[in-house]
Amino acid sequence: MNEELKNIWRAFFNWVMGNGPRPENEVIPPEPPPDLPFTQKPHDKYTRFHEATLKERYNQWLEIHGLHIFAILYTGLSVLTCIVIVSLLLATVAELPPFGHERNPANNEVIRRYVEHGGHETGAQNIVAGLILDYRAFDTFGESAVLFTAAVSVLMLLGASRRNKTDTHSLPSSNAMDAYSIHAPPMRHHTFRKDDVILRAVASLSIPVILMMGCVVVINGHLSPGGGFSGGAILSTALILCANAYGFERVHEFFNERTFIVSSSTALMIYALSKGYSFFTGANHIHSVIPKGTIGNILSGGLILPLNICVGLIVAGTLYGFYALFSEGDM
Amino acid sequence: MLEKLLLNHYEAAAVILSGIGLTNLLLQRNLIKKIIGLNIMDTAVYLFLAAKGYVEGRAAPILIENGSGGWLTSSALYVNPVPAGLVLTGIVVSVSVTAFALALTLKLYESYGTLNIDEALLKMTEEQEQLEAVIEEADEEVLS
């Protein structure tokens, strides 16, 4: 009994010292008595050899076929999952309220108030603009924050690291993992042609038009379809076209990483502060000093116009930033 | 059921589209194609929402002048504005996550030189084994 306990303890101790399997699946090999007849050893060895080959063969088989079988299983399961989900959803869709019917549950008192009182409550002619920037402004603030989060994250991943790449690799790396990423393929750099006359001519004509269009869409966001998000996307295409026609250096002169960060953060900050004021006054039933204006005028809709401009700045900068970071690795 | 599906054909199309996206996401081994699958799923949601906002015979939710300086504000004239707002949010979210996912993919490509996740996984395990060997050697040197 005492011997057995000692054996278990030794096995456990060995495991703790890092040279044995874990105790729960530990099989303690019976120690061969020292006076064992020599003739019995080959037999013992034979069984061990046999076991080893079986295990080896299993491992070999697993190495060759394991991935294949896993792939088949995975494909089958995925297809099954997709079929099940699609058929479930089709069954759901068949039961949903009919398409385009005016008595559907979604057309309720909430919508009636948005349409009937939206005009004089928010001052916006475009009901959707009033909805997203006044009634449900917190959602839209969150949405701009999503874009901000993504911009910051992409900048972190692509911006800083690649610029530092040259100097980190010339230094002896402290982390062993860095040593292994040296064999990375070189980044494909944008080949910029200086003699592309057609592109430049078209760009010089269209960039002002695109910029104007973008500004119109942003500024008229509360009167007509459009707003900060769509207008900002249009503005960013002008920047991208400029970068392609005249080179990223030209855009750099007035829009680099620093200006991007400053403009996005400032615009979002203005958004946060002005909307924070409006949330605060609304919740505490304090009269807000922001005038609503007359519907249909360019200066109407309370905060909607400035908010659209802020959002337009954020979106334009972020989308151009994505383009520049992905194609050049720099802004 | 088929009749009802035909009545809700936009929604049915959206659902099938999202199924295609999901299948792409699960079966493609190329990361870029996986991300495209995700985008297809998102697009299906926009189609679904746009279909849900529509009300037959009504105009876009932008107030129309009534000819005498006022505005037509009867709710029987305009479609539901809420899904438009939801789609807008969905689009912005989709742009953001796509950009972030592509940036991560680019990082992975820079390290492994492949877009296939299986190959990347194989290379990673190889590298890890090498790394462990290097560390062990270093340990032995230190100990000796």
Added chain:
Amino acid sequence: MINMFAYNIPFASIFIMMVAAIVTPLLPKRSRIPEKLSCYAIALVAVLSAYLLYALTYPGQSLSFNFPMGHFPAPWGNELRAGPLEAVLSLVFCVAMLLSLTGNFSSTAEDIAPGRRQIFCVLVNLLTASLLALTYTNDLFTAYVFIEINTIAACAIVAVKEGAETARAALRYLVMSLVGSGLVMIAICLLYDLTGHLLMQNMHGAILVLVTTKSYMIPLTVSLALITAGLAIKSALYPFASWLPDAHGTSTNASSAILSGLVLKGHIFTIIKIFYRVFGLDVIHMLRMDTAIFILGLVAMIMGSVHALRQNNVKRMIAWSSVAQVGYIFLGVGLNTTAGIAAACLHIIVHACVKPMLFTAAGGLSNAAGHKKGLHALMGTFYVNTWAGLGLIAGACSMMGIPGFAGFASKLSLTLASFDSSVVVWALAALATSSVLNALYYVPAVIVIMTHHKDAHKNFTAPKPTKLYKFSMFIFLTLNFYLGLFCVPLLRLITRGVNVL
């Protein structure tokens, strides 16, 4: 009626964290200001939440209130809602976030390049803001938007540490999370179509009407299943948890602590809110979702521990143990009673305090062993970094459910809650098995770190733990004992919070 100051706290806490996140990129690079700003902002929000909790539980005050975001009342505008449960959760989230940051200050400085540290602070602030928003929101679509912020920020704090491994882990995490949020989005669209509302209590009213008239039952069931599945993927319920050990095991210690302790909990609390406030427990029971959640929780408790047993890397082991702990929480939710959900909330709090401590301790120990994470490499590190060793021991005791430690309180309340339900045998068997399995991998880890090793001190050239590390660990340990010994008032508070949820 609650006093004006406390009334504005839910909005103010989200707003402070958002403003902190937006200001941080404008601060000077390569300085310590961003880190300090984050810490102070989170500490301020923690103090505010504590005050809110005090105000809400003050006798004679109303227990909960709604806060309209803007000039428009409930069904038209966004709304926040605060009660004792929300207040206590946001307090715990802020405290755990703060301690995860301060405890891992030095390892963060080592792992993250100086140019990226500022962005790390932005992401941490955004993550805190989104957690607070998920806790307080009363609107399903707002919840979706903040879930997305949470997703991107969480993946980004995995990738913030340089290296191909973290990029791969973050990508895997991102893809799984996006599938989850896609399902949530589809489900929200379906629910909006069926009810015409996005606000939780209005949705609840409309759903009750639908259920009593027996109309649209299939879409209702499917949308509930989709939203639960989507959030379950994000909160790493077992069959969907394959991304977790990679993401939590490879990232820097502060990120691991935040992800394991807090990010998962935000999504679980959203599920609880959807069950309790949008559908209602009776509807959940009628649609059989409680049974599904219960079974998945049961499986997760066992399988998480089984996977943890097979790990050799200490961080991956702790990460898999999170999967098991998430199973406990879902078990409580699946009991579908007020007591069960209160126990689940208590376990959320306990795990949010214990898991960051375990990751911080593991980080300190592997730092003491020269950045090795293998379990055997940690031999004897207890004697190099005693505070980290104590943290690991206390965390292990807590995970095993030893009386006096935090985990015991929540396991006890889960057990007591399960006595009221018909599945008590299963719940008790799973709790017992899972506790034994927990012991099977935590006890060896504790023994390893406490075993004397003749080469240990010669080999370990790591610097001594900083004062900040010791201080954070001390607070962690205090919290652990406090939760273990004085959980009854807390549980009573949570039950009151669940009742008014």
